[in-house]
Amino acid sequence: MDLMVLWIVVFLALSFDFINGFHDTANAIATAVSTRALKPRVAIVMAAVMNFVGAITFTGVAATIGKGVADPAQLEQGVPIVIAALLSAIAWNLLTWWFGIPSSSSHALIGSLAGAVIGGAGMSAINGGGLIKIVQALIFSPLIAFSAGFIIMWILKLIFAKSSPHQVNKGFRFGQIITAAFQSFSHGTNDAQKAMGIIVFALVASGVQTTMDVPLWVKISAATAMALGTSVGGWKIIKTMGTKIFKIEPINGFAADIGSAVVILTATMIHLPVSTTHVITSSILGVGSAKRFSAVKWGVAGRIVVAWIITIPITVLMAMFFYWIIHFFFL
Numbered sequence: 001m002d003l004m005v006l007w008i009v010v011f012l013a014l015s016f017d018f019i020n021g022f023h024d025t026a027n028a029i030a031t032a033v034s035t036r037a038l039k040p041r042v043a044i045v046m047a048a049v050m051n052f053v054g055a056i057t058f059t060g061v062a063a064t065i066g067k068g069v070a071d072p073a074q075l076e077q078g079v080p081i082v083i084a085a086l087l088s089a090i091a092w093n094l095l096t097w098w099f100g101i102p103s104s105s106s107h108a109l110i111g112s113l114a115g116a117v118i119g120g121a122g123m124s125a126i127n128g129g130g131l132i133k134i135v136q137a138l139i140f141s142p143l144i145a146f147s148a149g150f151i152i153m154w155i156l157k158l159i160f161a162k163s164s165p166h167q168v169n170k171g172f173r174f175g176q177i178i179t180a181a182f183q184s185f186s187h188g189t190n191d192a193q194k195a196m197g198i199i200v201f202a203l204v205a206s207g208v209q210t211t212m213d214v215p216l217w218v219k220i221s222a223a224t225a226m227a228l229g230t231s232v233g234g235w236k237i238i239k240t241m242g243t244k245i246f247k248i249e250p251i252n253g254f255a256a257d258i259g260s261a262v263v264i265l266t267a268t269m270i271h272l273p274v275s276t277t278h279v280i281t282s283s284i285l286g287v288g289s290a291k292r293f294s295a296v297k298w299g300v301a302g303r304i305v306v307a308w309i310i311t312i313p314i315t316v317l318m319a320m321f322f323y324w325i326i327h328f329f330f331l
């Protein structure tokens with residue numbers, strides 16, 4: 001019975017990873033698709049491949065997720081807690097995907113895991129220092145990405161101020177192919193590890209293993225699930241990211257991709273989970289502001305920011321609710 005429950009956790013974690021893939025496909029390819037640097041199907045296949053490569057390259061973020069919010073070895077109901085967290089995160093991802101809102105899968109998972117731990121073991125089980133470190137990364141990374149996008153676009157404007165807009169965009173349309181691939185790789189290095197971390201959390205909580213090392217089968221499974229999800233594509237969110245914030249030209253897409261990919265990869269190297277959605281959207285906003293402040297549709301940006309703010313508190317409550325249902329009916 002315990003083994004079957006553990007397999008349920010693995011299935012839900014990979015389902016979350018799959019949904020994360022199509023929910024966050026827009027992160028990597030929205031700008032390249034909107035400027036027609038890449039055809040949608042080609043962009044999605046490339047994103048899927050590079051997501052897979054990125055996912056199997058690093059594991060530091062998985063360890064942070066696995067032990068940052070709580071110590072799985074100390075949780076009496078660790079596996080049901082993980083199930084509740086995954087159900088909450090999946091539900092929120094599907095809801096925001098349906099309405100085309102580029103919310104954060106990372107926020108949803110962190111909020112859900114914290115809520116499930118609180119519901120199942122109380123506030124005392126929360127690793128306050130680890131959770132604060134994770135939340136700080138989630139908060140500050142979009143601000144850094146906004147600044148990076150603004151600065152890169154400002155420098156490019158100075159360099160190409162006297163060049164023909166047609167020739168500039170023609171050159172950067174080719175450059176976007178490279179930056180979109182880089183963007184997809186960086187996305188895989190950070191986002192796929194969150195599912196790896198939650199699976200390892202369950203493995204430690206159930207006593208199957210005692211360390212936070214990520215088994216090879218977990219790496220390959222999570223990377224594959226994200227790549228398959230990416231191949232499905234999240235067209236509603238692609239439309240929001242690529243067209244509704246401001247009219248993106250190839251030079252803008254190039255700047256946004258470089259700025260956000262560097263921020264995400266840096267976070268991965270120091271083992272911090274960040275919201276790729278927040279980082280990339282913020283980079284686009286920074287680029288748009290550097291291009292012309294009035295060009296940004298700040299009303300759309302405001303609705304996105306609202307989704308960012310409410311995700312963690314809502315998913316905390318949702319996960320607590322899911323845990324109480326599991327506890328009442330199955331424990």
